[in-house]
Amino acid sequence: MHALTAYIEGVGLLGPGLKDWPDGRAVISGQQPYQPCKTVLPLPALLPAAERRRSGAMVRLTLATGLEAIVAAGLDAASLPSVFSASGGDGENCHAICEMLASADRQISPTRFHNSVHNAAAGYWGIATGAMTPSSVLCGFDASFGAGLLEALVQVVVDHTRCVLLACDTPYPEPLHSARPIPDAFGIALVLAPQHSAQALAQITVGLTDADADRLDDAALENLRIAIPAARGLPLLRGIALRQDQHVVLDYLDHTRLAATIAAC
């Protein structure tokens, strides 16, 4: 099996009952009980006031998780290529546009329109951090976490660069929520590096497999993993949190999954 190796230098995490990586690490490694509660998205301090106020859930989520991971790694966000992977864009905004387009007055606002692109969060990320580096913006429906992790790993391995992965999902309001029932906002960010360094938390080696994806022992966390595409990365985070060598299988496409070997640094 062909495999890709990288070092994890920083982790960002935000989701229902998981308020950041130190908190989430304690929960997913079993040191603290998991108590689900609605995700609280912080206002992005780095954005100018007007953009900050209007920023959607995806923008807030990616800035919160991405910056947590990058600060933990002691790096400058402007220096890192980024990979954004999400199963959908800004759900509230999409609903508002579809509602207006079905009404007698179709004059949607310019801001609504430019916020409707799947790469809106990546655009605001650039404005907030000043990063002129390449940004890959991906979607794989339920396979979005795996697609993002593969793209990030391949960048690290082939282009010999550090890179930040931002895997995030946010809910749609009704009526789209019934068609795509993502329950809450959830995001994982990882800083990946090609070489070992002082800040490395773990080495990961990832390849394709047809084995079944690992489940989480805690029923509520397992529900989260299944309900939100970005949360399919939780078994990887659990492996990093436990700080011991292990193999995990992450969900990806219907017949193809990712086998990851995790070695603590």
Next chain:
Amino acid sequence: MNPLWLSHFTATSSIGRGLDQTLAALRQRRSGLAPCAFDTVDLATYVGEVPGVDAAQLPAHLADFDCRNNRLAFLGLTQDGFDDAVRAAIAKHGAQRIGVFLGTSTSGILQTELAYRRRDPATGALPADFIYRTTHNTFSVADFTRHYFGLTGPAVVVSSACSSSAKVFASARRMMASGLIDAAVVGGVDSLCLTTLYGFNALGLMSEQACRPFDAQRNGISIGEAAAFALLERPPEQLDADAVRLLGTGESSDAYHMSSPHPDGLGARLAMQGALNMADLQPSDIDYINLHGTATPTNDAAESKAVQQVFGSRTPCSSTKGATGHTLGAAGAVEAVICALALRHGLLPAGLNTLQPDPALDVEYLLENREQPVTYVLSNSFGFGGTNCSLIFARAD
């Protein structure tokens, strides 16, 4: 990078289905733009609509994917023997060793726009026949493509607005270089929908006429739709002289504004320079630039500055959006195929609709087709959110 071979490619847009019609339209300088008669749209604008999209019937087992975007994808995949080429590649490399990398901006959102007209008056619910996953969701066109071919390798949609299907070449390049796959189906599909038509109208970026890139009087884009695909493989030891190779990809972000390019084209310059560096070429090596050239005042001004700074004022260039319209998430792939035709047939396509080139834009903008040997070409694709991608293609000889 190790060059990659575009072993097969095809494009379907308002100027034609497949390569023969596309090449003929370019040679005859025929535009596919016409006054907008799409759906119930009441905007005074021109669009590049592909005739017959809604008559396309997806294979029965893929009926859940039925929407305008996937119908257009299906039309595109079945032109020029592209589907046979993919099946031959599967026989050669195996279904798990071929990746799918497709660009789209709006995917099948038209399906949701239409469903919102049929909401239950009491509950507000969407109609029972609406399927989000296989139509609206941004991944649906890649999912459709992998199911159509039975591919089980890595698959993804790149959705960074109008750079989407240029950036798929960069993602595929990396994954092929990593050794994870041996071939890649790359491309872009975007189809007409109300979100983009009313959205660009709201931004004041849509022309009431057929768009006039680089014209002094340019006043906005014309939206088009298209499906374009290429099969990327590692080149064999011997390639035909007119075989087309991908030599370089350059990517950057503006970090400037959500819907306006950096006024000096700084991000665009980084992308072009990045592609030249990867291809190990000098600016003077490039015979033709297929511009992003949307015909908005700001894009063309910023892009011309960036081109001028990297290449000077003598490199022949044009935007083919006067022919196809701006096909948004499909534009990178459509223009990659036009570049491949330029290389194969020695044709530098003129920009259409442009009557009076803007004297403030200091580039060699082509108003007439040129027939000449073409060895290296560069294609630009830029998008909302300040996303930039440049690609360099070359003949094998």
